[in-house]
Amino acid sequence: MSRTSEAQRPLSPHLQIYKPTVTMVMSILHRITGAALFFGTLLVVALLVAMAAGPNAYGTVQAIYGSIPGKLVLFGYTWALFHHMLGGVRHLIWDTGAMFDRQGRTSLGWATLVGSAGLTLLVWALVLMR
Secondary structure (H helix, E strand, C coil): CCHHHCCCCCCCCCCCCCCCCHHHHHHHHHHHHHHHHHHHHHHHHHHHHHHHHCHHHHHHHHHHHHCHHHHHHHHHHHHHHHHHHHHHHHHHHHHCCCCCCHHHHHHHHHHHHHHHHHHHHHHHHHHHHC
């Protein structure tokens, strides 16, 4: 077969072809929150280093984290932490063979989303009330 007469190979379908499902969106969010947690760990390291460096360094980091943009970043980090954790629990449930049908997958996906939002709001409400 000559090079010019080769049949075109089908392209793998991508997001433009598939209709998004809850499971698909949760999988994508799980990957994104995993990456966010990787970079967010730098926030924890910065806090620990500042605590070890003394009151001036700690005060600087505390001022940054206490600002509006700092609190928004910490809020997002908290949500990413809870969402990624509940996504792991969802996969643990699937590893047992439970809730792997269509209804179960959808229910667990929504539970992950609602649970992560609820836990984030609960933690921040407790922090702000303190």
